[in-house]
Amino acid sequence: MQKKERVEELLEIINKGKYFTKLKLEHKEDNSFTIPLKVCSYNELNLMVSDLLKASIVLMNKEARSLAVF
Numbered sequence: 001m002q003k004k005e006r007v008e009e010l011l012e013i014i015n016k017g018k019y020f021t022k023l024k025l026e027h028k029e030d031n032s033f034t035i036p037l038k039v040c041s042y043n044e045l046n047l048m049v050s051d052l053l054k055a056s057i058v059l060m061n062k063e064a065r066s067l068a069v070f
Contacts, residue, residue, distance in 0.1 A: 007031055 023033040039045045
């Protein structure tokens with residue numbers, strides 16, 4: 001319950017400051033958000049997903065973190 005209250009407080013602060021305006025609240029119950037992403041082709045979408053997966057793998061692997069160049 002306390003975590004939910006903290007999230008709601010953070011959202012109120014963000015909304016008052018007009019920062020981080022891209023995220024739109026989708027479901028208040030589970031605090032899920034949506035964001036529109038524009039891509040010009042399936043190839044671009046595939047590259048974005050691939051890069052996110054690679055970054056996730058590197059961040060989860062302690063040994064690979066030292067090899068990552070961001």
